[in-house]
Each structure stands twice: as C-alpha cells, then as structure tokens.
Amino acid sequence: MATIFTKIINGEIPSYKVAEDDKHYAFLDINPVAPGHTLVVPKKEVDYIFKLDDQELAELNIFAKRVAKAMEKAMPCKRIGVTVIGLEVPHAHIHLIPINQESDMYFNKGKLTLDPKDMADMAAAIAKEFK
Ligand code: 5GP
Numbered sequence: 001m002a003t004i005f006t007k008i009i010n011g012e013i014p015s016y017k018v019a020e021d022d023k024h025y026a027f028l029d030i031n032p033v034a035p036g037h038t039l040v041v042p043k044k045e046v047d048y049i050f051k052l053d054d055q056e057l058a059e060l061n062i063f064a065k066r067v068a069k070a071m072e073k074a075m076p077c078k079r080i081g082v083t084v085i086g087l088e089v090p091h092a093h094i095h096l097i098p099i100n101q102e103s104d105m106y107f108n109k110g111k112l113t114l115d116p117k118d119m120a121d122m123a124a125a126i127a128k129e130f131k
Contacts, residue, residue: 003091005041016123019070019130023056024063028123029095031111036075036098036122040064047090064094070129071098075122081105 007013009025016028018038029037042060046052052060068080077098083105084094099105 003045003047004089005039005091005093006043006045009041009043016119018123018126019063019067021063023059026063026067026096028119031113032097033107033109033111034097034099034104035112035114035118036071036077036126038067038071038096038126039093040067040096041091041093046092048086049084049092049094052092060092060094064096066131067126068096070126070131071096073129074125 002010004013005025008015008027017025018028019026023043024040025043026038026040029039040060040063042052042056044052044056049057049060064082068082071077071080075098078100081097081099081104082094083097085107086093097105103109
C-alpha cells in the first residue's frame with residue numbers, strides 16, 4: 001500500500017508544496033515543531049533512509065541543501081536544523097527546521113497547528129527562493 005507521503009507526492013492528499021524535482025519532493029510538515037518545518041522525501045518509496053543506496057542518499061541530501069538555502073532566504077532564522085526520525089511515517093524523509101535556538105528542534109515540546117493561510121504563505125515564500 002502506498003505511504004501517506006507517496007499519496008502526497010501523487011497529489012492524492014493535499015500538501016503545502018515547497019519544491020520538487022524528478023526524484024524528490026519537499027512540503028511543509030502538517031504539525032511543525034517550528035514555523036517553516038519542511039519534509040524532504042525521495043519519490044522512491046523506501047521505508048528507512050539508510051536503505052537508500054549511496055547515490056540516492058547523496059542526491060536526497062543535495063536536494064535538501066537546495067531546499068534549506070531557499071528556507072534561509074524565506075524564513076527569519078539563524079540556521080536550518082536537520083534531523084531524521086522516521087518512526088511515524090515509513091517513507092524516508094529529512095526534517096528541515098528553521099531554528100534560532102536548540103529548543104526549536106525539540107519534538108517532545110508539542111507540535112504546532114498553524115493557520116492554513118500562514119502555511120500557504122510560508123510554502124510560497126520558500127518555493128519562490130528555490131533554485
Ligand atoms: P517521523 O516519521 O519523522 O517520526 O515523523 C513524520 C512527520 O510527518 C511528523 O513530523 C508529522 O507531523 C508529519 N506528517 C505526518 N503525516 C503528515 C501528512 O499527512 N502531511 C504532512 N504535511 N505531514 C505529515
């Protein structure tokens with residue numbers, strides 16, 4: 001059965017899309033730990049990031065870097081934090097999170113539900129900067 005992220009990539013489930021190429025898709029996390037929290041996924045359905053082969057893992061990270069560069073321009077923050085968890089959704093993905101302090105990366109402090117218009121505006125602002 002297709003993962004929820006495959007359904008998002010295929011447009012069967014809506015998402016706040018940030019960037020896409022032929023092998024990757026980036027979109028806002030529906031329950032961000034900080035505004036602008038973005039997920040970067042390979043279109044290939046692999047349940048665990050370290051099951052990607054070296055080339056696929058390198059390409060995913062290079063795509064994530066391009067997304068992070070766009071986020072740096074679009075979101076007020078000191079850094080883009082990077083993490084991989086993968087316990088909830090069995091489809092490899094990288095979390096990119098705009099941070100000003102370490103605690104902005106804490107997943108156990110409770111996640112946010114942001115206004116849909118703010119989510120759409122953030123996704124559009126990041127997408128505009130994506131090169
Ligand atoms: P992980 O698998 O890395 O533990 O967490 C999965 C992440 O995906 C969570 O941060 C969660 O909020 C996000 N997520 C789960 N389902 C959806 C969804 O349907 N749409 C979006 N945009 N994000 C989701």
